[in-house]
Amino acid sequence: MIPHLPSPSRPQGPIFIVGAPRSGTTMLQYRLRNHPRISLPTGESHFFIPLYRNQENYGDLSRLENVRGVLQAMHAQSRDFLETDLHGLKFDVDALAGELHAEGRYTIPAIISGLFEKNAQGEGKSRWGDKTPYYVMHIPKLIEWFPDAQIVHLIRDGRDVALSLFGRQHDFSVYNTYFAAEYWESYLEKGRALGTQLPSDQYMELRYEDLLAQPEDSMQRICTFLGETYSPELFAVESVDDPGKTPLVHEPLKADNAGKWRRKMTPAQIRAFESVAGKTLREFGYDLVTSGTPPGLAVKAAYRLHNKMLTHFWKRARRTFA
Helix, strand or coil, rough: CCCCCCCCCCCCCCEECCCCCCCCCHHHHHHHCCCCCCCCCCCCCHHHHHHCCCCCHHCCCCCCCHHHHHHHHHHHHHHHHHHHHHCCCCCHHHHHHHHHHHHCCCCHHHHHHHHHHHHHCCCCCEEEECHHHHHHHHHHHHHHHHCCEEEEEECCCCCHHHHHHHHHHHCCCCCHHHHHHHHHHHHHHHHHHHCCCCCCCEEEEEEEHHHCHHHHHHHHHHHHHHHHCCCHHCCCCCCCCCCCCHHHHHCCHHHHHCCHHHHHHHHHHHHHHHHHHHHHHCCCCCCCCCCCCCCHHHHHHHHHHHHHHHHHHHHHHHHHEE
């Protein structure tokens, strides 16, 4: 497949899909993967921020062995991602180190770009991206390393996010509604505070509910923001025998996947969530069904302690039975 050649004015920077966990970022990732120019691995990288924090430890990257060290650190952090979610190349540390070094990629962002660019080329694509939700908390680091990056912040009603988190509570260490509300609120508030410092052509917000209700309009908005041509093939889905933890990405978009909290949350859970994050829900255009009166400090402290104790218990149990 021959990559689509960009026009001189078309954006070429990486695309980052970010947001609170369980906000539909994987669904958006799979839709954008269908674009003829955009390469998005099917998993989450997770190694950008650890590499950023430890970048001084890798020494002079004009030396081949240090480039190899960066790739080894990536692999130690995100083995499954590198071995199964890059569909345009085989992650071979020695071969890649030699290629990247020969290309003069002597900084960590240049090495990362080289890896993703080679993967994109292997897929016949010309632009790369990444979906790792928690990078929403580190937008300035992404922009420092990739000044021409564009950020798509996907936002979902926190009450539906809470239900989804409870379905995988041991993965996210979220064990009660109060803590789920604080967890969701922290992502949205930090993401908006950081993102709105960027120019409007570099950061956009999109609500998951709007994507489900007006899919074509929403995807056209995203494509316009990214400077890419809209195509109906973005909505193509491929059924699989084993959909894994995210079966909905292999199905057409369904508007009724929004608002599940109205049927599945108890009145007490709704009241608890809205008491913590009511202000943030309103700010992002979500209606409340309770007064949203904030809980007292003692109540907050009790639920935080409850979540902390259960987190500690399950982590210890995992170590015991691993």
